[in-house]
Amino acid sequence: MTAGNTRRSAARAPRMAAAGAIAVAGALLLTACGDQTEGAKDTGGKEAAGSKAPLFDKLPKEIQDAGVVKVGSDIAYPPVEFKKDGKTVGIDPDLADALGKELGVEFQFNNGTFDTLLTGMRSGRYDIAMSAMTDTKDRQEGIDPESGKKVGEGVDFVDYFTAGVSIYTKKGEGKDIKTWDDLCGKKIVLQRGTVSEDLAKDESEECVKDGKKKISMEAFDQDTEAQTRLRAGGADAGSSDFPVAAYAVKTSGGGKDFELVGDQVEAAPYGIAVSKKNTELRDAIKAALEAVIDSGEYQKILDKWGVADGAIDKVTVNGGS
Template sequence: MTASSTRRTTAARSRLAAVGAIAVAGALLLTGCGDQTENGGSDSTDTATKSAAPLADKLPQQIRDKGVIKVGSDIAYAPVEFKDSSGKTVGIDPDLAAAMGKQLGVTFEFENGTFDTLLTGLRSKRYDIAMSAMTDTKDRQEGIDSDTGKKVGEGVDFVDYFTAGVSIYTKKGDDQGIKTWSDLCGKKIVLQRGTVSEDLAKAEAKKCPKNKKLTIEAFDNDQQAQTRLRAGGADAGSSDFPVAAYAVKTSGGGNDFQLVGEQVEAAPYGIAVAKGNAQLRDALQAALDAVIANGEYDKIIEKWGVEDGAVEKATINGGK
């Protein structure tokens, strides 16, 4: 659910090898050395805990005691997060969360919610974090409603972990002459409510001539939008590139949809954390950096075929 202040195409980029493994290894060695007690022994339990979860002491004590981080997520956005045929929550985000959980000694529990309510749930403390292909933007950092420009909350901090752009897709073999966003004038587009695809469509609609109105139909989740397009109820759909590409590859055995044009608005996905919770934010950043350094990040990104969006390090509030 991607955004940026400047539209641009996303070029495939090569990644430098992740660095810092030596530093992480050093940290592990240090955590393995427990304080000596007066009788010459050591706290073996504490040492074992730190060895199994080397970054556990970075978490707020309340979360360490619970052993759980509650995650607000729209679990209908394959391949980022979705339910598999057995009902299990799978995808890029759950895999990364599991890897980070090993570093922190906690379990990330994903709770389903509609995308446009996740930050509200974070503010009300229903969730500890929101992790749902959420684009890190200045508006979200500052609690600004992108439609009205008015402040609606205190905003959030982001731990950025991936980069993605926005794509348009159509029924396969029927692109309606659509190659760019300007080609949508006079057409109908379906998308998910509260996403940057919706922001882009609204911005484009304002540019269309009166006799070529762009009609926008927004849904609670992306799967509903895909169903509408598949049934012939629209001319095009839009979502983040990884999601659109996955739908093109998998829906109808690859026979339902096709991508048109190039992705735009390359921007970072971020894990949202409430303002004032810097300790949790920084613990997540440290865990993600450790996962990048030990190679687990690369394996997860490659597993889901989204290498072009990989990052070299975790960044705080990198969105523009």
């Protein structure tokens, strides 16, 4: 299954998107987003231990003192981040652990619904948001994608992965759906606040312009809820970032529930969101990610989760469009 830029309209990019030819077969030996904040842990003595890490001095003093980077994440988005045996696992947690070793601090994941993560970061609940979040100009500038109006302070992104949006259906029911055009007059389920939702709205408008029926949409707080709705026959199709959709296809019902249809579209970068006021933390994370890539640990993590084709070659800040 290869990525394709086949959109009719110049729509926005996905919550997460894995560009390139990430094959479904053998591509996802994966196993993750929720709503209760995990309790803070005792960080006594961590500053002294952390100060020996190679990039500790790049961190803001308050992070050095705390010994912790508080991460806002929707921990129900497998394989990016999810719960397994009571632990937070996935691509993002593994990368965060690697960043923590370079910086000498713990990256502590706190569960929240996806569309509240940036608000939580701005309020100080989180230091960063890391949750398969697509780096877009709208998010950089604090623009509401529907109204086009500025609704809040924008954020900076340290980009760490690339992915695209996919459509999936119940097994054996995808023969009439190959592209977004085929969803005109049909119902789709997806996660609220994601690029899949933005894309569905844009494509629905195109359907109406072409004299067809609009796309009916049902949005949920979590992607897993959308999958449950589709599994029960409550929609014609679902949409999410390719790695997530492919993981659901591979694992749900032992691979008997869903199938991917068509190509993934809208390849775009995932970014770690940081307040524009906290450039010191942003630059420290960028330096740590560069070190993780140079050491080879980055490649090992992506290989572990079967998403190596989404790897980046160079760390950029605000590379989304």
